[in-house]
Amino acid sequence: MSAFVIIYYTLLLGASCLAAYFNKRSAFLLLFSLTLVSFILGIIGGVSALRIVAILAGLLGLSAMVSYAFREFLIAIASHNLAKELRTAPLTAAFGMFVIFTVAIAGIFAPLIAPYGEAQVITSAFAPADANMLLGADQLGRDVFSRLVFGARNTVALALAGTVMAFLLGALAGLLAATTGGWFDQALARTSDVIMSIPSLIFALLMLSIFGGDLANDTTSFWLLTGFAGVVGLLMVTAIFENSIVGWAVGLAVLVGVSTAFSGFMLIIFNPSEIILILVVAVIYSPRVFRLTRAVAGNVVVMDYIEAAKLRGEKTWYLIRREILPNSTAPLVAEFGLEFCFVFLLIAGLSFLGLGIQPPTADWGSMVRENATLISFGDITPLIPAAAIALLTVAVNFVVDWMLYRSSGLKV
Amino acid sequence: MGDILGLVAKRLGMGLIILLVISIIIFFMVELLPGDIAQAVLGQGATPENLAALRKEMGLDQPAVLRYLHWLSGAVTLDFGNSIVTGASVAQTIGERFANTLFLAAYAAAIAVPISIVLGVLVALLRNSIFDRVANVATLTSISSPEFFLGYILILYLAVKTGMFPAIASLSNDMSFGDLLYRTFLPALTLVLVVTAHMMRMTRAAIINLLASPYIEMARLKGTPPWKVIVKHALPNAWAPIINVVALNLAYLITGVVLVEVVFVYPGIGQALVDAVSKRDFPVVQACCLIFAATFILLNLAADVGSILTNPRLRHPK
Numbered sequence: 001m002s003a004f005v006i007i008y009y010t011l012l013l014g015a016s017c018l019a020a021y022f023n024k025r026s027a028f029l030l031l032f033s034l035t036l037v038s039f040i041l042g043i044i045g046g047v048s049a050l051r052i053v054a055i056l057a058g059l060l061g062l063s064a065m066v067s068y069a070f071r072e073f074l075i076a077i078a079s080h081n082l083a084k085e086l087r088t089a090p091l092t093a094a095f096g097m098f099v100i101f102t103v104a105i106a107g108i109f110a111p112l113i114a115p116y117g118e119a120q121v122i123t124s125a126f127a128p129a130d131a132n133m134l135l136g137a138d139q140l141g142r143d144v145f146s147r148l149v150f151g152a153r154n155t156v157a158l159a160l161a162g163t164v165m166a167f168l169l170g171a172l173a174g175l176l177a178a179t180t181g182g183w184f185d186q187a188l189a190r191t192s193d194v195i196m197s198i199p200s201l202i203f204a205l206l207m208l209s210i211f212g213g214d215l216a217n218d219t220t221s222f223w224l225l226t227g228f229a230g231v232v233g234l235l236m237v238t239a240i241f242e243n244s245i246v247g248w249a250v251g252l253a254v255l256v257g258v259s260t261a262f263s264g265f266m267l268i269i270f271n272p273s274e275i276i277l278i279l280v281v282a283v284i285y286s287p288r289v290f291r292l293t294r295a296v297a298g299n300v301v302v303m304d305y306i307e308a309a310k311l312r313g314e315k316t317w318y319l320i321r322r323e324i325l326p327n328s329t330a331p332l333v334a335e336f337g338l339e340f341c342f343v344f345l346l347i348a349g350l351s352f353l354g355l356g357i358q359p360p361t362a363d364w365g366s367m368v369r370e371n372a373t374l375i376s377f378g379d380i381t382p383l384i385p386a387a388a389i390a391l392l393t394v395a396v397n398f399v400v401d402w403m404l405y406r407s408s409g410l411k412v
Numbered sequence: 413m414g415d416i417l418g419l420v421a422k423r424l425g426m427g428l429i430i431l432l433v434i435s436i437i438i439f440f441m442v443e444l445l446p447g448d449i450a451q452a453v454l455g456q457g458a459t460p461e462n463l464a465a466l467r468k469e470m471g472l473d474q475p476a477v478l479r480y481l482h483w484l485s486g487a488v489t490l491d492f493g494n495s496i497v498t499g500a501s502v503a504q505t506i507g508e509r510f511a512n513t514l515f516l517a518a519y520a521a522a523i524a525v526p527i528s529i530v531l532g533v534l535v536a537l538l539r540n541s542i543f544d545r546v547a548n549v550a551t552l553t554s555i556s557s558p559e560f561f562l563g564y565i566l567i568l569y570l571a572v573k574t575g576m577f578p579a580i581a582s583l584s585n586d587m588s589f590g591d592l593l594y595r596t597f598l599p600a601l602t603l604v605l606v607v608t609a610h611m612m613r614m615t616r617a618a619i620i621n622l623l624a625s626p627y628i629e630m631a632r633l634k635g636t637p638p639w640k641v642i643v644k645h646a647l648p649n650a651w652a653p654i655i656n657v658v659a660l661n662l663a664y665l666i667t668g669v670v671l672v673e674v675v676f677v678y679p680g681i682g683q684a685l686v687d688a689v690s691k692r693d694f695p696v697v698q699a700c701c702l703i704f705a706a707t708f709i710l711l712n713l714a715a716d717v718g719s720i721l722t723n724p725r726l727r728h729p730k
Contacts, residue, residue: 030542209689383568
């Protein structure tokens with residue numbers, strides 16, 4: 001029995017007794033079951049297993065404190081109404097917000113935070129961590145920490161762009177389908193059924209095998225992007241102008257201009273292979289958004305106030321903008337978070353397979369792949385970007401969980 | 413009974429139609445390539461003679477619809493043509509790998525299904541307690557982690573640091589079954605971790621939904637012992653959602669296997685697909701995609717049919 005084991009059990013038992021004395025039932029149950037589990041773990045794994053448990057518990061306690069402080073900070077700076085809602089947030093949601101905030105800061109100010117450039121070779125391959133490099137060097141001698149910071153920018157920006165595009169297409173189509181109904185609704189629903197019955201990773205691989213290689217150039221990606229923007233715009237023009245021919249003519253002219261400008265703008269930000277990736281993601285995930293939006297909007301459309309608005313002679317676009325959207329924001333926002341998680345994991349997975357974001361761009365998925373050989377030497381470097389992926393996804397999920405709970409609570 | 417058979421037949425028909433549409437998508441997506449496959453394979457520097465020869469060999473001189481019908485009739489008899497890169501028969505290259513993948517998925521499912529259903533029911537019964545909340549956080553974390561993260565953690569702690577299991581799942585034909593289970597334990601465990609979390613959450617939601625229904629409350633109020641409420645009243649209606657959960661997650665397993673296979677260098681069809689995509693070996697990509705999509709649809713179909721067949725209201729019509 002080392003001193004560590006004695007202190008470990010004393011603390012655990014003492015804490016459970018305290019919890020029991022103060023009638024904190026759940027805390028007591030948690031602490032005491034942890035004690036019982038530790039007995040078994042200690043017998044099987046020895047002191048090192050207990051040490052791992054202690055470290056994990058310490059980390060958990062630390063993150064709980066951070067989230068508590070962050071929630072209080074948010075409540076302090078928020079307006080009165082917002083503060084009231086923030087007070088209902090569980091610690092997990094506060095933790096999620098903290099992680100999202102950190103990643104956002106890291107991504108936005110990446111060049112200021114990172115000590116080196118993302119593709120800058122500064123030392124020999126796989127050099128260990130020292131005073132200059134917090135996390136050591138990767139397989140080409142680039143600073144892992146800097147690449148992690150730049151990865152926050154590249155990976156998240158790409159996933160966000162993909163989610164936004166999927167959302168634009170899916171939500172617009174879903175709202176239109178729910179409002180107009182008829183053959184338009186049926187055709188879109190059947191199409192989305194077919195796309196959703198292909199597993200997303202498999203469909204992504206199929207599309208990347210076709211649009212990869214030589215095809216990932218400026219011209220192709222420009223035209224694909226313009227085509228996508230055109231479809232979204234066409235849906236919008238249909239919604240706004242309905243039957244007016246003059247409106248259509250004006251709308252189409254504006255549409256051509258806007259989608260070309262949009263594609264040009266996107267080409268400045270992303271390189272062609274990244275744009276292909278964004279489009280692939282948008283095509284795969286928009287049916288899911290479509291289905292949810294259609295269901296949510298379908299519940300709103302049957303309400304009496306929609307009937308009243310229709311009788312007033314309001315147009316489709318007004319109905320969507322002023323009546324349906326405000327009444328379906330909560331589930332749509334939660335869905336955005338969920339879709340972001342899916343998209344983020346898909347892009348990370350593709351990059352890990354070497355088919356997503358291409359080197360030398362720093363990206364969390366490909367960083368895992370590049371450093372994977374280190375794992376067989378017991379080095380945790382490849383786990384760090386993977387953990388970053390997991391952490392951000394968990395964080396978004398926590399926040400979404402809270403929002404879903406709130407929106408379902410408000411409905412009852 | 414006629415009703416049920418009709419419903420099942422209708423679902424099967426729908427499944428077949430979707431499969432057909434997907435085969436059309438998979439085939440004609442490749443046709444989207446500017447020029448054709450031959451051009452894509454040989455690249456910009458190809459001589460016209462080479463191109464013509466390759467086109468002839470692949471039957472590209474025929475119209476696309478004819479080629480599609482030919483490909484489809486081949487696919488039905490498991491003949492997917494030859495690989496562009498190696499020239500070997502696609503069916504032969506993939507066949508054994510597909511069996512390996514099925515083995516891995518079945519292995520993972522055999523562990524995950526009982527555990528997650530028992531845990532899911534338990535958590536549903538203990539809902540809103542501290543255990544429920546801990547389980548909620550734990551499963552959310554596990555779902556949110558990419559498969560390669562869990563895989564590498566397992567490799568680091570169970571293979572490299574303690575040496576309990578092999579890090580690379582290499583297979584050979586003369587291995588005993590026990591040896592096979594031992595060597596593929598880590599990839600299976602990774603899949604188990606991901607799928608168990610999904611299944612637990614879905615089982616929990618299904619059971620809670622069920623326990624909230626009025627007839628369960630009625631049974632409680634008339635003084636039925638709790639175990640009897642579960643076994644006699646809840647379970648007959650719970651089979652449908654549970655079968656659904658299992659089938660949906662098996663479908664997830666089949667595709668989640670791709671990343672896990674790459675992490676553990678497991679000789680399965682997922683790795684074949686990834687290799688083929690990076691080499692742009694279209695016949696192999698098409699074949700793998702069709703197999704994955706077919707399995708996915710079949711399992712979804714099984715979920716639907718299973719929930720129809722176990723629905724007491726449909727089995728005992730008034």
